Amino acid sequence: MKIILTHEVSGLGAAGDVVDVKDGYARNYLIPRGFAMRWTKGGEKDVEQIRRGRKIREIATIEQANSVKAQLESVKVRLATRSGDSGRLFGSVTPADIASAIKQAGGPDVDKRRIELGAPIKTLGAHQVSVRLHAEVAAKVGVEVVAA
Template sequence: MQVILLERVENLGQMGDVVTVRPGYARNFLLPRQKALRATKDNISYFDGKKKELEAQNLKRREEAEKVSVKMEGLKVSLIRQASEAGQLYGSVTARDIADAVTDKGFKIDREQVTMDRAYKLLGLYPVKVFLHPEVMVEVTINIARSAEEAKIQEERGEALIVKDDRTLRAEERAAEAAAALEAQAAAEAAKAAEGEKTEEAAA
């Protein structure tokens, strides 16, 4: 589907660009959030006639976002979650969780404004990008801990209390699975051997 952008959209284009996107992306995100219009002849003419007005509105929103970004600079948000002794969360922290936590701090945002490279599944400190406007981004530090006390210690140290990355945890999980498989195999072989002994005794 072709749409005309009403504002800058990350990895897509600038205001006024006509771009091709997936129909679902247009219907579920761009169109209902008034970030774009279907690129029909009438809509393109409408945009051309409203371009200066739209640019002025965009400039005003950007200036407002820049003021908010100054207030948000250096913002740190703690999220208290249950986790194992290895630091693995029972669940994960998502963009919605972060948006809710930032909103609780007095800065209303929604999950679409939060950019994450993945869902966080470990305790620790994570820098997260929040887009207050398509052209205004502020970095927020997310402090995921098991308690307020641990969150305070992590903030003071500048790192997780339990320093284990995903690769280490996956290696530990694989090792545990391999050990369990070996135990199961040994048990099966022992049971088979015992059954063989019973058969021999019965034959004798």
């Protein structure tokens, strides 16, 4: 099935790319979650608008990405959340929570879609998350989850 990506999907492409994927992957995962839309001749017009929006949000050069990476890795991020007595969280920490915590800690503004969690964060303590800044540059950010 031919689809147009509306968000960046790891291992598949960036927003505005037209890609071919298996029908089930598109119908059951990408389209319902809003990561893609079906390709049509009319939808081809939307591709240019999506690409313009991506270009505005995107970090253009590797030098810019490296400077943002240095800022991110120097920031100490603490995230206060509700937890039980055993150190288990009520719910989990989302990329949006991490993006706002980075901003509150004095770091640069980070798009939540660029934050990659290896596994869901459901316990108190120190965790590492990856922030994709550029195709070739990713920053490792330490996040300390504490009880609120």
